[in-house]
Structure formats: C-alpha cells, structure tokens
Amino acid sequence: MSVLSRLRARYHRPHDTVARWIALTTMAAMLTSLGLYSVFSLVAGVWARPPLLEIGLMERVASITRMINAAPVDQRHTLTRAATDKVFSVQWLARREDAHLPEINDPGFNDGQQLLRDLLEMPAASIEAYEPDDWAAEHVERPYRLMVQLIDGSWMQFSVASRRWGLDPFKRNLIVIVLALLSTVVVALIATRHLATPLERFAQGARRFGKDFRAPPIPVVGPHEIRQAILAFNAMQAQIQHFLNDRTQMLAAISHDLRAPLTRMRLRGEFIEDAEQQTRLFRDVDEMQAMVNSALDFFRDDARLEPATAFDLAELLLTLVDDFKDAGTEVTYEGPSRLVYVGRPIGLKRALSNLLDNAIKYGSEAGVRLKTEGEYAHIQVVDRGPGIASEYQEQVFAPFFRIEGSRNKNTGGVGLGLPSARAAVLEHGGSLTLHNRAAGGLKVRVVLPMN
Numbered sequence: 001m002s003v004l005s006r007l008r009a010r011y012h013r014p015h016d017t018v019a020r021w022i023a024l025t026t027m028a029a030m031l032t033s034l035g036l037y038s039v040f041s042l043v044a045g046v047w048a049r050p051p052l053l054e055i056g057l058m059e060r061v062a063s064i065t066r067m068i069n070a071a072p073v074d075q076r077h078t079l080t081r082a083a084t085d086k087v088f089s090v091q092w093l094a095r096r097e098d099a100h101l102p103e104i105n106d107p108g109f110n111d112g113q114q115l116l117r118d119l120l121e122m123p124a125a126s127i128e129a130y131e132p133d134d135w136a137a138e139h140v141e142r143p144y145r146l147m148v149q150l151i152d153g154s155w156m157q158f159s160v161a162s163r164r165w166g167l168d169p170f171k172r173n174l175i176v177i178v179l180a181l182l183s184t185v186v187v188a189l190i191a192t193r194h195l196a197t198p199l200e201r202f203a204q205g206a207r208r209f210g211k212d213f214r215a216p217p218i219p220v221v222g223p224h225e226i227r228q229a230i231l232a233f234n235a236m237q238a239q240i241q242h243f244l245n246d247r248t249q250m251l252a253a254i255s256h257d258l259r260a261p262l263t264r265m266r267l268r269g270e271f272i273e274d275a276e277q278q279t280r281l282f283r284d285v286d287e288m289q290a291m292v293n294s295a296l297d298f299f300r301d302d303a304r305l306e307p308a309t310a311f312d313l314a315e316l317l318l319t320l321v322d323d324f325k326d327a328g329t330e331v332t333y334e335g336p337s338r339l340v341y342v343g344r345p346i347g348l349k350r351a352l353s354n355l356l357d358n359a360i361k362y363g364s365e366a367g368v369r370l371k372t373e374g375e376y377a378h379i380q381v382v383d384r385g386p387g388i389a390s391e392y393q394e395q396v397f398a399p400f401f402r403i404e405g406s407r408n409k410n411t412g413g414v415g416l417g418l419p420s421a422r423a424a425v426l427e428h429g430g431s432l433t434l435h436n437r438a439a440g441g442l443k444v445r446v447v448l449p450m451n
Contacts, residue, residue, distance in 0.1 A: 020223075022191075025188060028187045029183065029184040032183040032184070032186075033179070033180040033184060036180065036183050037179065037180065057087075058112050058115055058116050058119060059119060061116065061146065061148070061158055062116060062120050064080075064083045064090060064156070064158075065120055065148050065150070066120060067079060067083075068092055068156055069120075069150045069151055073154075077092060079092075080092045080156075088158050088159055088160045089159045089160075090157070090158055091159070093154060093155045093156075093157055094154050094155075095154075095155070096147070096155050099145075099147060099155065101128070101145070101147070102135050102136060104130070104134050113127050113129075116148070120148070122151070126147075126148075126149040127146070127147070127148055128146070128147040129144075129145070129146050129147075130143075130144070130146075130147075131144055145157065145158070145159045194222075194223075195222070195226075197221075197222070198222025198223070198227075198230070199222070201218060201219065202218055202222075202230055202233070205217075205230075205233070206218075206233065214241070214307070215237075218230050218233060218234055220234070258292045259289070259292065262285055262288055262289050262292070265285050266282065266285050269282055269285065308342055308344055309342070309343075309344075309345065310340055310341070310342045311340070311341060311343070312339065313339045313340070313341040313348075313370065313448075314335060314336050314337055314338050314339040314370055316345060316348065316349055316352070317335070317352065317368055317370055318333060318337075319349075320349065320352060320353055320368070321333045321368065324366075329360050330366075331356060331360070331366050331367060331368065332365075332368070333368055333369075333370075334367065334369040334370070335368075335370030335371055336370065336371075336372075339370065339372065341448065341450065342450075343428050343448070344424075344427075344428070347424040347427065347428075348424060348425075348428070350420070350421075350424065351420065351421035351422075351424035351425060351432075351446075352379070352381070352446075354417040354418070354420060355381040355418075355444050356368065356381055357417065358418070358444075359381050359382065359383035359385070360383070362383065362385040362442075363383030363384050363385020363386070363442065364383065364385065365382075365384040365441075366382070366383045367381075367382050367383075368380065368381050368382075369382070372450070375449060375451055376430075376448065376450060377447070377449075377450055378445070378446070378447055379445075379446040379447075380443055380444065380445055380446070381443070381444040382437065382441060382442070382443045383441045384437075384439075384440055384441040385440075385441055385442055386440075387437070387440065387441060387442045388403070388434055388436065388442055389403075390436070393435075396418050396434070397422050398419065399419045400416065425446055425448065428448055428449070429448070430447050430448040430449060431446070432444065432445070432446050433445050
C-alpha cells in the first residue's frame with residue numbers, strides 16, 4: 001500500500017457524523033447571529049437609531065427660524081410659544097447671554113450645521129449645539145439645546161429635555177441579543193431534530209423489540225455513529241430471533257423425547273402387582289411429568305412471542321382475584337377500576353397468577369394492590385405468611401432454587417414460579433423485588449413503566 005493510500009485510509013472519515021453536526025451547528029448559529037446583527041444594523045438602523053439629519057428635525061427648525069426671522073419683534077414671543085410642542089421648546093432671546101449657556105471650546109454643530117445654514121439660506125449664520133454632557137453637574141436640567149442667530153443679532157433657542165427619536169442603547173442592545181438568541185435556537189432546533197429523530201426511532205425500535213421479539217428491524221438513518229449503532233442492534237436482534245427459533249424447535253424435540261419414556265414407565269407400572277410399589281412409581285412419574293412440563297414451559301415461554309397490545313391492567317387483576325374467589329380462596333384488591341397499559345397480557349397474567357398463588361400457598365390474607373406514580377404502574381402482592389429471609393430474597397429467583405430444599409410438589413412446586421414471573425416483568429422493562437412486611441408476611445413489588 002502506498003503512502004498516499006495509507007494516509008487516505010487513516011484520515012478518511014464519514015461526512016455525516018455527530019461531531020461534524022455539532023461543529024456545523026455552532027458555526028451556523030454564530031454566522032446567523034452575525035448576519036442578523038448586520039441586517040438589523042443596516043436595514044433597521046434608521047428606525048432603531050435614526051441619524052439626527054434624517055428625522056426631519058432640521059427642516060422644522062429651519063421653518064420656525066425663517067418664520068421668526070421675518071416676524072416683527074413684538075410678535076416673536078407669541079409665535080415661539082405657538083411653535084413649542086412635546087418634541088421641543090422654542091424661545092426667542094434678544095441676547096445670547098439670556099440663554100445661560102455652558103462654556104465649551106467648540107459649540108459647533110458639525111453634523112447638521114451646514115445643512116441648517118442651507119435651509120435657512122444664511123451661509124454666515126452662527127449655530128451652536130449643546131448636549132447633556134456639556135452642562136455642569138449643578139444644573140438640574142441638562143437638555144439638548146440648539147442656538148441659531150437671526151439676522152438682527154437675536155437668537156432662537158430650541159431645547160429638548162432628552163433625545164426622543166429612535167431607541168436608546170439598552171433597547172437596541174436588547175433587540176440584538178433577542179435576535180441572536182432566536183437565531184441560535186432556530187439553528188439548534190433544526191440540528192437537534194436531525195440528530196434526535198434517528199435516536200427516537202432507535203429507542204422506539206429497541207422498546208418495541210423488548211416487548212415483541214418478532215418486531216421488524218429499525219430503519220438505518222441518521223448520522224454515521226447512529227447508523228452504526230442501529231446496524232449493530234439490528235444484527236443482535238436477528239441473532240436473538242434466530243436463537244429463539246432454534247430454541248423453540250429444540251424444546252419441541254426435548255418435550256417429545258422426555259414425555260415418551262415417562263408414558264412408557266406409566267404403562268409398565270400398570271403390570272406391577274404390588275399396589276404400594278405401583279402407587280409410589282405413579283407418584284414419581286407424575287412428579288417427573290410435572291417437573292418436565294414446568295421446565296419446558298419456563299424455557300419455552302410462549303408468552304414472550306405474544307405481541308404487545310393495550311389492555312386494562314386493573315381488569316386483569318380483578319379477573320385473577322375473581323378466579324381465586326371462584327376456587328374458594330379469598331383475595332383482596334385495592335386500586336382503580338381501570339388502568340390502560342400496553343404490554344403482553346398473557347405473560348403478565350401468568351406472572352401475577354404465580355405471585356398470587358405463592359401468597360396463598362405460603363401465607364394468609366393474600367391481597368393485590370395497584371396504583372400509579374408518575375410514569376410507572378406499581379403492583380403489590382402481599383400476604384401474612386412467614387416471609388423470606390433477606391439472604392434468600394435474590395436466590396429464590398434462580399431457576400429450581402427452593403428454600404426448603406425439597407422437590408416434592410406438595411411443598412411448593414419445582415422452583416420456577418418466581419423466576420418466570422421476574423422474567424416476564426423484566427421483559428416489560430420493569431422490576432420485581434421482595435420485601436418482608438413489618439407486621440409479618442411478604443410483599444412482592446412489581447413496577448412497570450407506562451410508556
């Protein structure tokens with residue numbers, strides 16, 4: 001391999017990656033913010049902070065000045081009072097000293113001085129302008145003030161308490177910040193949507209596969225890293241489905257191979273003349289048959305292939321309670337009369353039936369409680385039995401483990417009820433734990449996510 005090929009293979013990276021999208025999002029947000037700021041400064045600048053020469057004030061000052069300049073002296077005070085409005089006040093002063101102006105080096109009005117002279121048609125007119133900063137600190141009022149000398153040497157004084165045209169710096173900066181934030185949020189939403197949509201599909205596909213092993217593969221879309229994760233998950237899903245199919249076929253063969261010898265043993269037992277020995281043999285055969293059936297049911301667990309559907313979880317529990325009552329066993333129920341849940345009803349019914357059966361078999365005052373907290377459904381199966389020692393509360397979930405060490409079906413089955421119940425709950429994304437009650441008895445807590 002040439003050096004160029006090795007460098008290309010080493011530094012070649014996919015274009016559509018999460019890192020690249022994050023970098024592009026940051027750059028796009030910055031460029032968008034700068035672009036909006038530039039547009040605001042150029043296009044909206046006249047509205048937000050229009051120049052003094054573009055707001056028509058100079059034309060108005062020139063018109064009033066020409067009118068006063070042409071009016072008789074005895075009418076000038078009346079005219080200036082009429083010209084005063086909310087924008088500025090107008091005064092005619094016979095002498096400049098009457099204005100009590102601050103002492104500054106250059107009272108000129110560089111921006112509009114020449115424009116105002118042209119409007120007045122007075123090329124040599126004296127024009128002075130003062131800003132709030134020009135006044136001494138002891139002045140209570142520190143206005144904007146414009147002084148224009150008339151032909152006869154008197155003066156026109158135009159005063160504005162504050163600059164009332166355009167927006168002040170705080171508002172202009174606030175608009176710029178808001179525009180920058182909005183542009184950043186828009187760009188970030190577009191980018192995160194591109195990244196989040198494939199992740200949401202990935203999560204939905206993973207949850208769907210957790211509830212339905214026959215779920216279709218997840219579409220491979222999104223950035224490079226997400227596509228690689230989806231491909232790996234789809235490969236794992238295909239392997240699990242293949243394993244489940246193989247296991248189903250294997251268990252079907254084992255079921256046939258194990259049941260056949262037991263059937264032959266029972267037939268041969270019919271020829272035993274000793275009634276006591278025949279009874280013992282039949283009891284052993286029945287126990288072995290029960291163990292085989294329980295083991296095959298546990299490992300096959302057809303409920304795992306059951307598709308997820310919406311059903312009434314409260315109604316399912318009430319049905320179990322009624323079934324036990326019909327069999328002569330009193331079981332109490334506490335909870336709502338209706339609670340819609342999405343899952344595999346057969347699997348959950350089998351798991352909860354095992355838990356209630358254990359509560360009845362090993363205790364008394366069996367009961368089931370249902371409630372919701374946030375996004376979870378909580379089911380509690382309680383009894384007043386001897387409970388389970390804390391050191392055994394995890395071991396009892398191991399297949400075939402039994403505390404009393406007996407395999408006799410009359411003392412509690414073969415030890416597969418709790419393992420199968422926890423497996424069904426875990427397949428729904430929930431948890432199953434055991435707790436001893438303070439007043440005696442056992443509490444089995446099942447937590448199922450609602451989504």
